[in-house]
Amino acid sequence: MQLPGIRPVFSLLASGLLLSQVARAQAPTVPDSVRSVPPRVTTAAVGQVSWLRRPALWRVAVPVTLVALGYVSRNENVLDEMKEEVNEETREHFPHFRTSIDDYSRHLPVWGAYGLYALGVKGQRGVVPFTVCYGLSHALSTSIVSNLKRLGHTQRPDNPADFSSFPSAHTAEAFMTATLLHEQFGRDRPWVSVAGYSVATATGAMRMLNNRHWVTDVLAGAGIGFLSAETVWRLYPVAARLLPRTMGHKLLLLPAYLPGGSLGATLVVR
Template sequence: MRSLGLCTILLLLLLPRSVDAQPTARPDSVSPPVTRSWLVRPATVRVAVPVVLVAMGYASRNENFLDELKEYVRHETHEKFPRFHTSLDDYSRSAPLVASYSLFALGMKGERGIVPFTACFGLAHALNTGLVSNLKRLSATRRPDSPTDLSSFPSAHTADAFLTATLLHEQFGRGRPWLSVAGYGVATATGAMRMLNDRHWLTDVVAGASVGFLSAETVWRLYPVLARHLPGHLGQKLLLMPTYAPGGTVGAVLVLR
């Protein structure tokens, strides 16, 4: 259960460190101010929901209603799209990342510079890859199209797509909602294509999206803390280099000169 433990660590990292103290009521106040419990704060909800979805997907390995649900969705999908096949999902998984660097090239200002953004991508990609590979090994879930292939859960393509979409949202989408919609739209389409290609179950796709989102959010929010412990001029010694891998994966690496 080491991967589930990693998900728990993600939850603890993103939860508020302490509950805010209730503000003192003004003398002329009719009633004391209403404060929200940390259990219903947005930061808690946005972490707890993906963690629960990953846990549910993991539980679908056994014979239960979740297993029946994913079988039903697969049956309905292939009844409506019996001849669907595309390799576009091999490329769309990286589309939000390509869009981010294209916006940098066009001079668009974002939340952080290109070096911090690339560092966030590298760290988030490493965390995402570790979680996905360990979950695949622990769950040993058969693929819909190949019962002998036990690497179905979770979907790595979908995890990559939602990781890059989340970084696009954090970097450029705060003041430009259309970019966030486009990024998450492409990520959702990637997950849908994995199901239509009969490579993944619904639960694989949902869990992959959750892992990718959590990986990006964890690194994005912890990076400022890590950056404060780096030497002041380290950014001037870093070289950004694009990388390409079989299957259409596009990425980047930082080289210390």
């Protein structure tokens, strides 16, 4: 999958800012002489401001903003100065930090999900739909990350000759698996969500402590992972309804071990 570029990201942000300005301009005002009288709230006025309170808007706007800011920070500007300052502070306080735990912790939330399945814990969906969502989310996240790495062409803090810093693939994978864990088991069990996102956050922190990524790379990776999982999770029921009912009896799911130690799955149609 080829990305059309970063322009759609800024178009979305610009549209959001424009809508906020329109909503602010159209908000009803009350003269000073009648401020003691509660203003009459109309349906139209409520509609103009209620969209700001929609969780779905923020669940998209915040991750997209993190990705956009990370992309902008690759140039010489205030964001670039900020990420370099954070890196300098990190290296000053943790000069000898080295670990490979982040290579494994990015997969820990999805391993936790299968562990809960093994213990008989009931989730929102069955193990096969969950695995399909995991495979599709991983493919989407990996594709976005690889294309942005090519477009961003950002130097790594520990190796100026390596231009694959933005965004962080480890962090994207960690937040993708944590979001799937949350959707599958965390709705009724908040501790599961807290555990999953804590592991994802720790993975991003370790990428910075290992001096492999800038803070903007990590934040962008978190946004990509979250959006990839949410997109697939929301669209899966729609796609499943479009498949023939007999298709479910013809599917065979097999575990697969990918290069680099990654765990995946192969879906076979019999």
